[in-house]
Amino acid sequence: MADKISNKSVLFNPLSKNNPVVVQVLGICSVLAVTAKLEPAIVMGISVIAVLAFSNVIISLIRNTIPTNIRIIVQLVVVAGLVVIVDQLLKAYAYDVSKQLSVFIGLIITNCILMGRLEAFAMANRPWASFLDGVGNGLGYTIILVIVGFFRELLGSGTLLGYQVVPQSFYEAGYVNNGLMILPPMALIVVACIIWVQRARNKDLQEP
Amino acid sequence: MNKQSNTYTVIYIVVLAAVVGAALAFTSLSLRGKQTENADMDKMRQILASVHITPAKGEVSADFSKYIIGQKVINSAGDEVDGKAFDIDVANQIRLADNERKLPVFECRLDNGTVKYILPVYGAGLWGPIWGYVAVDSDGSTVYGAYFAHQGETPGLGAEIEKPAFSDQFEGKQLIKNNEFMPIAVVKAGQKPAGDEDYVDGVSGGTITSKGVSSMLANCLAPYRTFLINLSK
Numbered sequence: 001m002a003d004k005i006s007n008k009s010v011l012f013n014p015l016s017k018n019n020p021v022v023v024q025v026l027g028i029c030s031v032l033a034v035t036a037k038l039e040p041a042i043v044m045g046i047s048v049i050a051v052l053a054f055s056n057v058i059i060s061l062i063r064n065t066i067p068t069n070i071r072i073i074v075q076l077v078v079v080a081g082l083v084v085i086v087d088q089l090l091k092a093y094a095y096d097v098s099k100q101l102s103v104f105i106g107l108i109i110t111n112c113i114l115m116g117r118l119e120a121f122a123m124a125n126r127p128w129a130s131f132l133d134g135v136g137n138g139l140g141y142t143i144i145l146v147i148v149g150f151f152r153e154l155l156g157s158g159t160l161l162g163y164q165v166v167p168q169s170f171y172e173a174g175y176v177n178n179g180l181m182i183l184p185p186m187a188l189i190v191v192a193c194i195i196w197v198q199r200a201r202n203k204d205l206q207e208p
Numbered sequence: 209m210n211k212q213s214n215t216y217t218v219i220y221i222v223v224l225a226a227v228v229g230a231a232l233a234f235t236s237l238s239l240r241g242k243q244t245e246n247a248d249m250d251k252m253r254q255i256l257a258s259v260h261i262t263p264a265k266g267e268v269s270a271d272f273s274k275y276i277i278g279q280k281v282i283n284s285a286g287d288e289v290d291g292k293a294f295d296i297d298v299a300n301q302i303r304l305a306d307n308e309r310k311l312p313v314f315e316c317r318l319d320n321g322t323v324k325y326i327l328p329v330y331g332a333g334l335w336g337p338i339w340g341y342v343a344v345d346s347d348g349s350t351v352y353g354a355y356f357a358h359q360g361e362t363p364g365l366g367a368e369i370e371k372p373a374f375s376d377q378f379e380g381k382q383l384i385k386n387n388e389f390m391p392i393a394v395v396k397a398g399q400k401p402a403g404d405e406d407y408v409d410g411v412s413g414g415t416i417t418s419k420g421v422s423s424m425l426a427n428c429l430a431p432y433r434t435f436l437i438n439l440s441k
Contacts, residue, residue: 036363081228095246182364
């Protein structure tokens with residue numbers, strides 16, 4: 001149980017060097033689903049940070065009592081419970097946003113990043129380190145969501161957060177929004193481009 | 209204590225389920241009031257949106273009671289029946305036959321004194337339910353405004369039905385021609401419907417959602433036929 005890795009690296013590694021989406025390639029499904037517009041992407045990111053941080057803490061607190069053969073079930077129950085609570089809170093205090101995200105909040109339950117972090121980190125580490133790990137990985141996920149959402153909304157709809165940013169004169173000059181950007185395949189291609197840039201800049205991530 | 213024994217495992221999961229269940233029940237109960245209030249608020253906002261009124265935050269309920277001067281429930285013969293229009297769930301009504309449905313009507317008086325009738329519609333899009341409100345002039349035929357919403361249509365494609373660019377097209381369209389009720393059709397841009405009913409352009413790339421809007425209007429407005437024709441006389 002020795003803390004070999006410092007808390008700082010636990011928090012900041014997932015942002016770039018060990019990013020859950022572009023390095024570990026987890027949670028791709030929700031990246032496709034919520035990034036056609038920037039705003040849902042941001043709220044989804046915040047929700048994932050909250051659920052991931054708290055489920056990490058809870059699992060870490062009870063990690064020594066969990067029977068090994070049902071540990072995945074226990075993790076799922078905790079995650080599902082938290083996700084439903086977040087969904088209910090959003091419905092009560094941020095109704096508009098919850099309407100926008102609709103089913104995707106529920107789909108956090110099946111986000112592989114959560115299971116991955118619970119199994120790989122929270123089951124073996126103290127609550128505070130697990131909390132930082134949850135926040136870090138949630139942030140790493142959010143960053144990718146925001147980058148993908150930014151490009152897809154800008155090129156696909158000509159808007160950002162719903163505001164028109166591509167000037168009208170562009171359209172008059174013959175510019176058209178790229179409808180393909182809104183379709184799910186482009187999310188994969190944008191993610192692939194991020195992975196490409198990421199690996200080009202960090203030589204140690206490149207597989208031989 | 210043996211943590212791998214069956215007894216421990218069973219007791220553990222039962223206790224965990226009870227604790228999580230209790231937490232969820234508590235959250236649900238303590239937030240229920242707030243959630244219903246939000247949902248009602250949202251419904252009022254949508255109804256007002258069909259007559260182009262956008263209430264300021266926190267003013268929704270006040271504006272609703274200011275502009276909506278009457279609510280009634282009618283049947284397909286146009287007669288008034290018992291019930292509260294606001295509480296009727298249109299989603300359940302569309303499963304019934306036309307003559308068994310309870311049809312809510314919201315009567316709205318605008319600042320300039322004109323009266324509009326707001327009729328709710330509900331149907332299916334590509335991925336889930338779509339719904340909306342259609343405001344009709346007191347002549348029973350001219351559409352004054354429309355509002356559409358959806359649960360999970362594709363963002364940027366089918367989801368565009370909630371944008372004014374789509375719903376504003378309905379303004380001025382006629383529901384009644386030669387004393388015959390004709391629902392407004394939604395067709396592919398550049399095309400025309402087979403009959404001579406009024407039509408608007410569908411969303412490009414959102415064909416199935418557009419068709420959904422078209423059949424939603426036909427299905428939900430048809431039972432109002434007698435009511436609208438009576439208005440137009």
